[in-house]
Amino acid sequence: MLHADRPTTARTAGRRLASCLLALFLCAGAAPVPDAAADPGPAAHRHCDFTPAAGAGGPSPGLIVGAEVLLPEGPAPGHAVHIHEDGSISAVAPFGSVRTAHPEAGVLDCRERAVLSPGFVNPHEHPAYSYAFPDADLKPGYAHRDEWRLGINGKQRLPTPPPIRFTAGDRRSTAILVAMELRHLLGGATAIAGSGGVPGVIRNDNRRKRPGDAALYEAEADVSTFPFSLHVVEDLRDECAGGPAHRFPPAPGRSPAFMAYVPHVGEGRRSSCAARAEVARYLARVQRRDRRYAMVHGVATDRDDYAVMRASDVTLVWSPRSNLALYGETVDIAGALEERVRIALSTDWSPSGSFNMREEIKCARRVTRDAGVAASGEALWRMATSNGAYALGLEDRIGAIGPGLLADLLLVRHDGGDPHEAVLTATDQDILAAWIHGRVILLADTLDARLGDQACVTLAGIAPQVCGVLGPAGLPVETFADDIEDAVPLTDVSRQAPCAMPSH
Ligand SMILES: [Zn+2]
Known part of the structure; x- marks a missing residue:
């Protein structure tokens, strides 16, 4: 009825x-x-x-x-x-x-x-922020994420949009979160992983930490954003100048091993010492093989890293649009495919990434083709479905029929x-x-x-x-369009960041 x-x-x-x-x-x-x-x-x-x-x-x-x-x-x-x-x-x-x-x-x-x-599984989003358009000053000139997050090394800081958290009864914030999830659903995704969202629309996955999280996150994966520190470039400045190796303190509140670990690692150019150092530390850790590991972004990876990732069963969570928009480069996709690393596609967030998975797939298709390793439709489909579920350790529930x-x-x-x-x-x-x-x-x-x-x-x-x-x-229904007026729209992708190599 x-x-x-x-x-x-x-x-x-x-x-x-x-x-x-x-x-x-x-x-x-x-x-x-x-x-x-x-x-x-x-x-x-x-x-x-x-x-x-x-x-x-x-x-x-x-x-x-x-x-x-x-x-x-x-x-x-x-x-x-x-x-x-x-x-x-x-x-x-x-x-x-x-x-x-x-x-x-x-x-x-x-x-x-x-x-x-x-449905597509999007293993890396920032739902609380993914209603905002790219900043007018967004340019692919950053060597490491700390540069745009913190405005260091003489680079322009990009303002982070205020996060929108679900508050039952608050119409406008609820509408923006519902629109964010409907946008992903209309782009083919039935699951997204990341902090935030709204219960009852798309499937949300994340670690449960706060009261009420169990109602929002149907399954758990540890998608902690940064595994080392919030200022890696600064912490590694001496090490990168030839000084002694820096020791990061162990992360507080480590998650249990039944959850996949899906953090940002090596988010910067291959020429960034800090980004390379993150990759090296993370790949030393994954060799413990004590849980499911994925690496989000990993722009600063090379062929030797792909061999380790393949051997250690680490899924590369790849967001080519966001990588190109911020750093002007993305992973060595030819190397990653030839080393047969498992690759999952994800959107990252609307301020620099694709507005939905269909757009990310389009970008991945273009980047693989330009690298001379054009991915087939079936390969892209696996990157967008079962590989995303595997990255989250949820392949026994979602990502396949x-x-x-x-x-x-x-x-x-x-x-x-x-x-x-x-x-x-x-x-x-x-x-x-x-x-x-x-x-x-x-x-x-x-x-x-x-x-x-x-x-x-x-x-x-x-x-x-x-x-x-x-x-x-x-x-x-009558107020929905007005409530989401300033947010990324449901289907119009004309204002998302371009999927393009810079022409320098
Ligand atoms: Zn991210």
Whole structure:
């Protein structure tokens, strides 16, 4: 039953059509023509057939989704998953056998018209800050992150935007955080790791430290920002001038080893002594092999480091856009790929990184191509899904489609061609549905409204409806656009930092 606190009405549908037509007018020639341009009626562009669950009051029926399913071992056309009502995937098999095994389940049959992928896993974000646009003074002239954070070595300090923390009942901050998470979801991600966020939209992962954290962070990983100190360049000044080696004090409040450790390391140019020294210390530590380790950024790494990372099972969490925007260089991606380091893509944050995972993938594609090691669609898809989950130590829960894994799924239109590419390049217009923990959050209005078990609303300028988010967060649809007016928008990426090598 659809709750009726704000159902889609003819009025909201009309508003949406008006905004689509406006967007079409503004973007003519630059964007694919949305269906609304010459609407041939619902049947002509219907991508899926829906059959509701049989009967009521029996055992929990769940939902079968038939599509080309992207499995770890490869694409499986004509397959289906069964989403259990507990939010997990209980079966993956050819469509007919899943139906036979779950005869009571509802069926969404999108075979030959859609691809079903795990949602992207973004293992490195700063959700509390990721509403802000790049600073007007952002230039790729920094040798180490301390230079822009602290304004040392004669470099201009970049102001850090004030963090937005979730405060129940505060409408504006809640709206900005909801928009940040919806933006990532519309870019294909169903999970982000980092400090902050809002409960009930995207899956958030981080270490739980404060009361209330358990409600926000569904799983734990230690994504502590800086493992050594907050002023590494200063601490290492003597060492880098040829003096004795500096000893960093042990980090207070170390996290237990069951959590993956995912810190910023070597965030600076290869020519930065401090950045190189961070890498050397971290790679000495990972050889203990006492927990899952990842390295965020690692711009100052070289081929010898990649060999150690490969041998020690360290995932490189790569944010090429943010690296290029701040440092004018990124990792030696040819070296990393040739040494077969596991690489996960992440956005970093909106002040210097990609506004969503789709944009990060685009940047990674360009950088690998320019380095002469063009990554395939399938390789990029793994960097954006299972490798991100592995970096966080959560590969037994998210980042892939398989029995027992959580149903964090993205269903996108597919009218032929490479199915991985369909997922990597899907815009909001291509998204048919997105589930997190088996719950529909995004739903195309060409799909049956009964798939959304909570109220779905239409937001100006985005294609799929948003289900079960605004109402529970206490956000009226009428004020949402105004509340997020100054934040990074849901789908417009025109103001993100460029993905480009500086031309010096
Ligand atoms: Zn970062």
